Amino acid sequence: MERKSIKSVLVLVAMEAEALPLVNILDLKEDVPPRIAPPAPAVSYTGEKFGITINVVRNGKCQLHGVDNVGTVPAAVTAYLAVHELKPDLVISVGTAGGFKARGAAIGDVFLATAFANHDRRIPIPGFDKYGVWRIDAVPAPNLREALSLKEGVVSSGNSLDYSKEDWDQLHANEAAVKEMEAAGISWVAHLHNVPFLALKSITDIVDGDRPPQEEFLENLHSAAQALQRVISPVLEFVAGKTIKEL
Amino acid sequence: MERKSIKSVLVLVAMEAEALPLVNILDLKEDVPPRIAPPAPAVSYTGEKFGITINVVRNGKCQLHGVDNVGTVPAAVTAYLAVHELKPDLVISVGTAGGFKARGAAIGDVFLATAFANHDRRIPIPGFDKYGVWRIDAVPAPNLREALSLKEGVVSSGNSLDYSKEDWDQLHANEAAVKEMEAAGISWVAHLHNVPFLALKSITDIVDGDRPPQEEFLENLHSAAQALQRVISPVLEFVAGKTIKEL
Numbered sequence: 001m002e003r004k005s006i007k008s009v010l011v012l013v014a015m016e017a018e019a020l021p022l023v024n025i026l027d028l029k030e031d032v033p034p035r036i037a038p039p040a041p042a043v044s045y046t047g048e049k050f051g052i053t054i055n056v057v058r059n060g061k062c063q064l065h066g067v068d069n070v071g072t073v074p075a076a077v078t079a080y081l082a083v084h085e086l087k088p089d090l091v092i093s094v095g096t097a098g099g100f101k102a103r104g105a106a107i108g109d110v111f112l113a114t115a116f117a118n119h120d121r122r123i124p125i126p127g128f129d130k131y132g133v134w135r136i137d138a139v140p141a142p143n144l145r146e147a148l149s150l151k152e153g154v155v156s157s158g159n160s161l162d163y164s165k166e167d168w169d170q171l172h173a174n175e176a177a178v179k180e181m182e183a184a185g186i187s188w189v190a191h192l193h194n195v196p197f198l199a200l201k202s203i204t205d206i207v208d209g210d211r212p213p214q215e216e217f218l219e220n221l222h223s224a225a226q227a228l229q230r231v232i233s234p235v236l237e238f239v240a241g242k243t244i245k246e247l
Numbered sequence: 248m249e250r251k252s253i254k255s256v257l258v259l260v261a262m263e264a265e266a267l268p269l270v271n272i273l274d275l276k277e278d279v280p281p282r283i284a285p286p287a288p289a290v291s292y293t294g295e296k297f298g299i300t301i302n303v304v305r306n307g308k309c310q311l312h313g314v315d316n317v318g319t320v321p322a323a324v325t326a327y328l329a330v331h332e333l334k335p336d337l338v339i340s341v342g343t344a345g346g347f348k349a350r351g352a353a354i355g356d357v358f359l360a361t362a363f364a365n366h367d368r369r370i371p372i373p374g375f376d377k378y379g380v381w382r383i384d385a386v387p388a389p390n391l392r393e394a395l396s397l398k399e400g401v402v403s404s405g406n407s408l409d410y411s412k413e414d415w416d417q418l419h420a421n422e423a424a425v426k427e428m429e430a431a432g433i434s435w436v437a438h439l440h441n442v443p444f445l446a447l448k449s450i451t452d453i454v455d456g457d458r459p460p461q462e463e464f465l466e467n468l469h470s471a472a473q474a475l476q477r478v479i480s481p482v483l484e485f486v487a488g489k490t491i492k493e494l
Contacts, residue, residue, distance in 0.1 A: 039439040040327075063438070065378040071368055073323045073432045080287075080324050120367055121318055122407035124461045131312040132406070159379070160369035164411035185320045191310070192286040214371050 005241050008053040010088035011232070012079055014182050015068040017221060018095050019045075019058040021229035026236070028056055035085055041069055042078040044086075049233075050240035057082045071159045072118075072185030079189040090139075090239060091190050092198045094232065096224045097180035098213055099203035103153050104177070106203065107220050110231050111178050112145050113138040113155040113199035116187035119170035119179070120158035135174065136187050139196040141247035144238050148231060153177025155199050157184035161213050171207070179207050196244045200235065202227045252488050255300040257335035258479070259326055261429050262315040264468060265342050266292075266305040268476035273483070275303055282332055288316055289325040291333075296480075297487035304329045318406045319365075319432030326436040337386075337486060338437050339445045341479065343471040344427035345460055346450035350400050351424070353450065354467050357478050358425050359392050360385040360402040360446035363434035366417035366426070367405035382421065383434050386443040388494035391485050395478060400424025402446050404431035408460050418454070426454050443491045447482065449474045 013019040023030075028045035036042040041060030046053070059069040059078045069078075075093075083091065093113075099105025114137065121132035138155075145152055156176035158167055163179070171179060178201045190197035202224040205216030239247060260266040270277075275292035283289040288307030293300065306316035306325045316325075322340075330338065340360075346352025361384065368379035385402075392399055403423035405414055410426070418426060425448045437444035449471040452463030486494060 039441070041439065062378045064381075064383070065374055067374040067378045069378075070370070070375065071379070073319050073435060076320045077323055077327050077436070080327070118406070120406055122409055123317070124408065124459075125465065127312055127314040128317065128408075131309045131314045131316075132318070134311075136311070159365070159367055159406070160413075161371065161375075162369055164413040166407075166411045188320060189324070192288065194286070212371075218372065 003243055004089060005243055006052060006089045006239050008086065008088045009236060009239060010082055010086050010091045011054065011056045012082065012091060012093050012186055013056060013058045014070045014075060014095050016058055018225050018228065019056055021225050022056050022094065022232050025229050025233060026054055028054065036081050040077065040081050042081065050237045052240045054236060055086050055088065071181050072157055075182035076185035076189050079186040083189060083193050083195055088195060090196050090198065092200060093183045093186050094200045094228055095180060095182065096204045096221060097178045097201035098205045098207040100177050100208050101206050102208050104151055105206065107206065108223060108227050109151050109203045110227055111201045112141060112150040112152045113183065113201065114152050115154045116184045117154060117156050117174040118158065118184045119156045119167050119174055119176065120160065122166060133174065134184055134188065136191060138198055139244055139247065141198055144235065144247050147238055148234055155180060155183045155201060157181060161217065200228065200231060250490055251336060252490055253299060253336045253486050255333065255335045256483060256486060257329055257333050257338045258301065258303045259329065259338060259340050259433055260303060260305045261317045261322060261342050263305055265472050265475065266303055268472050269303050269341065269479050272476050272480060273301055275301065283328050287324065287328050289328065297484045299487045301483060302333050302335065318428050319404055322429035323432035323436050326433040330436060330440050330442055335442065337443050337445065339447060340430045340433050341447045341475055342427060342429065343451045343468060344425045344448035345452045345454040347424050347455050348453050349455050351398055352453065354453065355470060355474050356398050356450045357474055358448045359388060359397040359399045360430065360448065361399050362401045363431045364401060364403050364421040365405065365431045366403045366414050366421055366423065367407065369413060380421065381431055381435065383438060385445055386491055386494065388445055391482065391494050394485055395481055402427060402430045402448055404428060408464065447475065447478060
């Protein structure tokens with residue numbers, strides 16, 4: 001796989017407000033009929049750019065509550081169905097996240113993931129404990145990081161926007177620079193399919209700061225989505241046609 | 248859907264130790280080639296009994312850590328693929344769980360779910376808060392409950408075997424009688440597919456008791472799995488050929 005040049009990239013996004021700026025800047029079109037068959041709520045967009053096929057797939061909306069299907073469960077289901085259908089050479093989870101200022105994060109930064117882990121799966125039985133945390137490396141992309149001057153760090157996932165004391169302790173054990181709600185679930189699916197996986201996370205709120213995450217998140221969602229919009233084209237242009245080892 | 252008689256039942260189980268006693272008592276055979284295509288780690292078993300088709304599907308083992316793929320992410324992915332492939336008339340999540348003695352639970356009891364909710368998805372933004380908890384009713388099955396003298400209550404799911412203070416508060420807000428790690432994720436998938444969904448949960452440990460859950464869980468896993476083995480045949484015999492409204 002690593003000698004093959006990258007000809008298709010699947011970009012997975014949880015929220016519509018994160019996805020649409022990417023769809024616009026990449027000039028993608030919504031797939032009609034849908035590429036991810038119902039009843040999956042996922043919505044996909046496709047186009048050709050930089051000589052490769054680009055798909056952006058978002059998790060769609062909750063039928064009962066009308067909000068975006070955030071969290072690891074919809075992320076993993078969408079990822080499974082999208083990888084199966086689209087057979088990408090590279091998967092990138094793109095979205096907003098909390099950042100740790102102790103690891104150099106500031107609002108608006110875009111981080112490249114070095115590894116993925118969970119901070120809300122505590123199973124204190126030997127074997128299950130490591131499975132719960134899961135921790136797995138991202139595909140190394142030192143040239144991409146340098147070319148785009150991205151910060152880098154561990155992305156830790158959990159299903160809450162806030163954190164409990166136990167989450168906090170595991171975030172630190174995971175050496176998390178970035179806290180979000182999807183990437184670890186997707187990394188499990190990417191590992192099953194043996195498909196290279198990266199993540200780009202734009203910081204909306206400071207986890208080890210003074211303010212409640214929901215306040216900062218809503219305040220900075222738009223500007224963080226714009227930061228992702230600025231970075232997505234250079235990232236895709238960089239990876240297009242390269243082998244995984246060249247990243 | 249509700250006028251159709253039940254001709255196929257999909258039983259979803261997280262752990263091999265929970266699944267094999269069911270497979271044995273129902274005299275099912277492992278599907279070769281697998282019905283759930285790789286790279287999904289799920290393992291499926293099929294047979295005919297009580298005049299209907301019965302499939303038991305477990306989540307399979309973690310490639311990295313060798314343990315069963317427990318938690319909401321593998322449960323939802325397995326459920327999605329299994330429902331898509333097998334098109335069951337009824338889905339039942341069967342497994343072991345913690346029980347609240349304050350809601351009448353004792354070790355070895357088998358509970359029938361009345362509703363499903365999450366206790367570890369805190370998203371304090373309007374709309375997302377309700378999405379996070381998710382709460383959805385199980386298909387009503389008063390005749391089944393009475394015929395088998397099952398206890399009943401809300402099944403609340405989270406990705407940890409233990410609980411944080413925040414989990415505890417949400418377990419109480421959910422009025423949980425049963426705490427486990429899969430059913431809410433499956434209930435999301437069942438809702439997407441509009442397929443009737445039940446759960447049977449056998450109590451291995453008392454959540455509001457004095458002992459660490461991992462101790463009681465390991466001590467009582469075998470006897471709780473036996474309790475499920477005793478109840479599964481009468482449950483399937485009861486539902487076979489009935490309509491959903493007759494349950």
